[in-house]
Amino acid sequence: MSDSQGPMWEVFVQKKAGQPFVHCGNLHAFDKEMALQNARDLYTRRMEGVALWVVKSEHIVASSPEDQGSFFEPANDKIFRHPTFYQVPDIIKHM
Amino acid sequence: MNHHFKYLLRLADNSLINAQCLCKWTGHGPFLEEDLALTNIALDILGRSKLLLEHAALIEGNGKSDDDLAFHRSEREFLNTKLVEQPTPDYAYTIIKQVIIDSFDLNLYKELSKSKDDVLAGIAAKSIKEITYHYRHTSSWVNRFGLGTEESNQRAQNALNELWRFTGELCETDETDEWAIKNGIGCSVENFKASWQTQLKNLFNESNLTIPENTFMQTGGKNGIHTEHLGYILAEMQTLPKAHVGATW
Numbered sequence: 001m002s003d004s005q006g007p008m009w010e011v012f013v014q015k016k017a018g019q020p021f022v023h024c025g026n027l028h029a030f031d032k033e034m035a036l037q038n039a040r041d042l043y044t045r046r047m048e049g050v051a052l053w054v055v056k057s058e059h060i061v062a063s064s065p066e067d068q069g070s071f072f073e074p075a076n077d078k079i080f081r082h083p084t085f086y087q088v089p090d091i092i093k094h095m
Numbered sequence: 096m097n098h099h100f101k102y103l104l105r106l107a108d109n110s111l112i113n114a115q116c117l118c119k120w121t122g123h124g125p126f127l128e129e130d131l132a133l134t135n136i137a138l139d140i141l142g143r144s145k146l147l148l149e150h151a152a153l154i155e156g157n158g159k160s161d162d163d164l165a166f167h168r169s170e171r172e173f174l175n176t177k178l179v180e181q182p183t184p185d186y187a188y189t190i191i192k193q194v195i196i197d198s199f200d201l202n203l204y205k206e207l208s209k210s211k212d213d214v215l216a217g218i219a220a221k222s223i224k225e226i227t228y229h230y231r232h233t234s235s236w237v238n239r240f241g242l243g244t245e246e247s248n249q250r251a252q253n254a255l256n257e258l259w260r261f262t263g264e265l266c267e268t269d270e271t272d273e274w275a276i277k278n279g280i281g282c283s284v285e286n287f288k289a290s291w292q293t294q295l296k297n298l299f300n301e302s303n304l305t306i307p308e309n310t311f312m313q314t315g316g317k318n319g320i321h322t323e324h325l326g327y328i329l330a331e332m333q334t335l336p337k338a339h340v341g342a343t344w
Contacts, residue, residue: 004126005126005127005128006126027128028126028127028128029128030239031239033235034128034235034239037132037231037232037235038128038129038131038132040228041128041131041132041135042128042131045135
């Protein structure tokens with residue numbers, strides 16, 4: 001830790017009950033309770049959500065930019081993975 | 096001064112001066128996130144003081160506005176308790192002072208939400224949620240200071256030793272309070288005094304902090320007798336409307 005503001009935490013906000021938690025930013029805090037309170041004050045002051053997750057940034061495992069080619073590009077030429085070759089019968093609603 | 100107006104004015108002044116003191120930290124907090132958190136709390140309390148002053152002005156009924164009451168009264172006309180005007184030389188003072196205020200106000204406004212004064216009851220009901228959060232924030236800082244380092248514990252204890260003598264006034268009842276209780280406008284502090292004190296005692300105990308014993312309690316703020324600090328607070332707060340008479344915003 002190079003400054004005195006505590007470790008970084010990532011903040012996830014749930015907009016409505018049942019919806020997924022979406023990453024919205026990060027913050028500094030020294031413990032879990034402080035992280036939760038700071039997230040409330042920084043990211044939900046204007047009715048942005050109904051629930052919060054905070055997680056220490058160091059616990060996030062991330063792919064690196066160099067991984068982009070080997071991780072994601074092989075999917076480019078495999079259009080058969082998209083379910084676009086199937087006829088949906090008319091009686092099926094809400095697909 | 097009629098009792099109803101005086102009762103509301105005391106509530107309003109406690110919030111207004113508390114908020115003004117908290118606002119001094121804006122931009123100077125210990126770190127960015129805490130700076131925003133405390134400013135947020137100050138804004139809640141300032142908002143409550145505005146609502147209370149508007150209502151008080153209406154009850155007084157001589158055409159004054161909330162701004163008139165905030166900016167054109169002198170020191171002796173402010174009826175806040177001495178606790179809220181006390182300076183906070185370090186962050187431990189701010190937290191100890193605020194946790195005492197938050198815990199007291201949480202109890203007070205729960206009672207006031209049952210007031211026969213509908214406007215006051217409405218303001219109180221809205222405030223309960225805000226103060227619940229304020230208390231959560233300040234009490235967790237009491238834990239951190241008390242159970243942190245030797246220095247943080249000592250600073251919190253110093254603040255508690257210094258500020259405890261201003262807590263007696265919070266529980267005083269005079270003829271205005273009695274009038275407000277009798278008419279269902281206000282509430283009796285006796286209803287929650289014991290549980291409030293137990294709550295604070297438990298919080299400080301779990302944080303390795305000790306409430307000083309046999310403290311001589313300060314009094315007078317509720318009737319306009321203040322410590323020297325209020326004058327400086329008002330001088331700063333009232334600068335603009337006094338320097339630019341008739342200014343609007």
